[in-house]
Amino acid sequence: MARLVMFHGRECPHCKKMMPLVDKLEQETPVRFERLEVWHDEKNADLMRSFREAIAPKCGQQLRVPTFLNTETKDAICGEVDFEKLKDWAQKQG
Amino acid sequence: MKKRYWRCFVCNDIHYGIAPPELCPTCKVLNAYVEISAEEARKILGGGPDIALSKEDFRAAIERFTAGNEFEVNPDADKVALLLTGIYENEKNHGLKYCPCRLQTKDWEEDLKLVCPCHFTIHETYKGVKDGECWCGLFTRRK
Numbered sequence: 001m002a003r004l005v006m007f008h009g010r011e012c013p014h015c016k017k018m019m020p021l022v023d024k025l026e027q028e029t030p031v032r033f034e035r036l037e038v039w040h041d042e043k044n045a046d047l048m049r050s051f052r053e054a055i056a057p058k059c060g061q062q063l064r065v066p067t068f069l070n071t072e073t074k075d076a077i078c079g080e081v082d083f084e085k086l087k088d089w090a091q092k093q094g
Numbered sequence: 095m096k097k098r099y100w101r102c103f104v105c106n107d108i109h110y111g112i113a114p115p116e117l118c119p120t121c122k123v124l125n126a127y128v129e130i131s132a133e134e135a136r137k138i139l140g141g142g143p144d145i146a147l148s149k150e151d152f153r154a155a156i157e158r159f160t161a162g163n164e165f166e167v168n169p170d171a172d173k174v175a176l177l178l179t180g181i182y183e184n185e186k187n188h189g190l191k192y193c194p195c196r197l198q199t200k201d202w203e204e205d206l207k208l209v210c211p212c213h214f215t216i217h218e219t220y221k222g223v224k225d226g227e228c229w230c231g232l233f234t235r236r237k
Contacts, residue, residue, distance in 0.1 A: 011180025011194040013173045013231055038197050039184060048197055060218055062208075063197040064229060 002093045006033040007048045007067045010040055014080045015066040021083050031090040038065060051076075099135035100127040108135050149178050152191075156211060156232075165215075166236045168227070177232045181210050195230035 006022060008015035022033050036044040048055070048063055054074035055067055067078040068086070070093045077089050100114040101107070105121040114127030147155070153167075153174075160166045168174055180194025191210045192198060198205045207213065214220050214228030220235065227234045 007197075009180065009194045009197075011176050011183060013176055014195060016176070039180070039194060040187070045197055049199065052199065060229070062229075063199060065195055065197065 002073065003071045004031065004033045004090060004093060005047075005069045005071055006035050007038050007044070007065050007069065008035060009065045010037055012065050017080055018066050018086075021086055024083065025087055025090060029087070029091065031087075031093075033068070033090075099130050099132055101130045101135070101138065102126045103128055106138060108138055110135070149182050152181070153178060159211065160233065160236075164236055165220075165226075165233045168231055168234045170231075173231055177230055193230050 006018070008018070019035075022035070025031055026033065036047065038045045038048050048067070051069060051071070051074065052063060055063055055069065055076050055078065058076045059067060059078040064078050066080075067076055068089065069076045073093065075089075075093065077085075081089075095112045097111050100109040100111070102109075102118045102121060102123070104123045104126050105118060107118055107120045109115055109127060114129075117124055118126045156167055177194055181191045184190070184192040184194060188198060190205075192205070192208045193210055193212060196208050198208065210230075211233065212228065214233060217229060219229050220226035220233075223235070225235060225237075
């Protein structure tokens with residue numbers, strides 16, 4: 001199964017809003033996300049920066065949170081999305 | 095064109111930009127700015143009064159900033175409180191009031207674009223959007 005990462009910020013309201021949707025998705029499907037906080041953990045921040053070329057074109061040319069990333073295919077979505085969109089994206093990742 | 099430092103020869107206001115202001119905003123003298131080095135600018139600013147800006151002061155400052163604009167501070171008080179906490183955490187841990195909903199790239203010029211308030215009126219989340227917001231949602235189009 002692909003490694004799916006959710007980059008998030010502790011004080012980001014969009015991330016806070018997406019967390020219950022990610023929890024729900026994991027309860028309902030085999031999809032699993034690795035939740036990595038980026039403003040209080042430099043290692044996680046460096047990992048997110050290392051995927052800048054993949055993330056930025058999907059996120060207004062910036063590193064924005066929340067970002068959902070498949071670290072193998074480099075496919076990403078970012079921002080607040082509804083449950084169905086997140087589910088569709090995650091299930092397409094294989 | 096690169097930004098440079100300028101000093102008003104009358105009142106010592108410091109300006110950082112590609113050109114000096116024609117009129118000094120403090121002493122109102124025309125053509126008063128002379129170019130100076132970054133070191134001189136830092137020494138002048140560094141020797142000035144140590145003016146702190148608490149979270150409450152910053153909140154008041156952004157209210158004043160929005161007063162004459164087409165956008166306002168988000169009426170959602172919980173969202174604003176969380177964002178202000180993040181902005182102040184980032185200033186404490188990373189040096190500037192970086193947006194809690196983006197991440198530093200470690201490129202100085204690039205990261206200045208993340209300092210709150212950022213130039214969000216050109217972003218796709220605001221420009222031409224009826225209920226537009228800045229990326230984090232601290233500022234929202236006035237209804």
